[in-house]
Amino acid sequence: MGHAAIPGMIREERLRRWIDAYSDDILRTCFLYLADRAQAEDALQETWIKAWRSMEDYERRRVQNDKAWLMRIAINTCKDFRRTAWFRHIDRRKALEELSPRLTQVPPEDKSLSYLVMELPARYRQVVLLYYFQGLTQRETAEALGLSPSAVIRRLRSAEKILKQALTGGETHDA
Amino acid sequence: MMHNDLREHIQQTLSTELAGLSTDAVRRERLYRCAAGSAALHRKPRLRPVCRVALLAALLLALTCAAGAAFYPRIISWFSREYGQAWAAWMETGSVALPASSVEVSGAVFTIDEVLVHDRGLYVLGSIRAEPGHMLVEQECSVHEPFGYNVHYGETAPEGTPTIAEKAAADGCAVHYVGCDLEGIGTDGGDILKPSCWGYAAKAQLDGSIVFSMEVEADAAVRPGKEYTLVLSALVYGTLDDGAIDHHALTKETWAVTVTPERLDQPARTDAVGTETGIADAAPSTASATDGDR
DSSP: OHHHHHHHHHHHHHHHHHHHHHHHHHHHHHHHHHSOHHHHHHHHHHHHHHHHHTHHHHHHHTOSOHHHHHHHHHHHHHHHHHHSSSOTTSOHHHHHHHHOGGGGGSOTTSOOHHHHHHHSOHHHHHHIIIIIISOOOHHHHHHHHTOOHHHHHHHHHHHHHHHHHHHTTSOSOOO | OOHHHHHHHHHHHHHHHTTTOOOOHHHHHHHHHHHHTHHHHTSOOOOOHHHHHHHHHHHHHHHHHHHHOSOOOHHHHHHHHHHOHHHHHHHTTSEEEOOOEEEEETTEEEEEEEEEEETTEEEEEEEEEEOTTEEEEETTSOTTSBTTOOGGGTOOOOTTOOBHHHHHHHHTOEEEEEEEEEEEEEETTOOEEOOSOOEEEEEEOTTSOEEEEEEEOSOTTSOSOSOEEEEEEEEEEEEOTTSOEEEEEEEEEEEEEEEOOEETTSOOOOOOBOOSSSOGGGOTTHHHHHTTOO
């Protein structure tokens, strides 16, 4: 009886550990993807529900990097949210202002980095969030997004160009 | 700025900017309970025989009522599928207009079929149909998804269903990514106000059309009134070589639809003015193209 309960207990402990360790990272990633706090909160909850239901899959695959595996679920959840409702037409600056009073003092023409990331096309935003923001490797980013490593590198280069250009006020030019 | 510097800069800056976005212990406990308890929530309930009989009777009654009903807006069916029957009951006390106003852009015909107004909420049901030789993909979807199915809504395509790309190649059609934006709402001829937040959902249909909905709730842009003008943008994007959406190849057409919604207990009438292309009356087949949408 006691032995039978062990796998479930391990899963529960694992879920608890993940929620403590990664909730903030996932919430911020979802916010940057969806540009809406309430949606990001919903996506966070959905991510944990999916993670819990995928525990068997997680164990079968012998996942090496928990964070990369969870980020894949989170990004896919955000994609689903974007495809359904209440996603695209939120005033992104307003979303940021509601998040932090400090950002309300930023002049509209002085875009914050969060705003720039939220403005990126989805294909670039995904790699920026996982590789630059969450610190995954290129290979982990590729696995999380279901892309080839070369596709990730191409997208990173393009995203890098856009961001550098924005951050340096247009010093960098596209080839 | 070097690659690693950029990475570090992005990590630090975003972490600082989003420092206010975090979860506390209480929230994390709730997340845990919700996730760990979710398996039980989704068990399919078993119906006892007496319940089955009652359900069958209710179904027959509903069918009888439906057969006798003269008109029931598809917009209510659409939203009740998402939000439930209580929502449908609420919408039934709103006002509806059937503008059937269309605009054609690059091989795609955008039509606003129904508009429902209730309190400070405004809801739109529309469709996008392809002209011969064209095939449409919703702008958030991919040509590699099965034709006519919405996998992100949990639909499963039967084995052998071609992808949109395969079907387009077989039929010799040009593929376009499409979407529709709500630019603003005017009430009783007043200023056009841009809603700060509005929802958009779209579903591919088996006939190749796309049905979409828009919803604006409790927004300052929706004021009490009799006549509403919707300013909409029809968006048609090109495709890249790999089939992905080409955001740089956008054709956009803005048009206005003015409606006077009427209470559902009064006969609804067709009334649309202000279509830029003047083809509002040229889309009588819209209803049949999207009847029974999912």
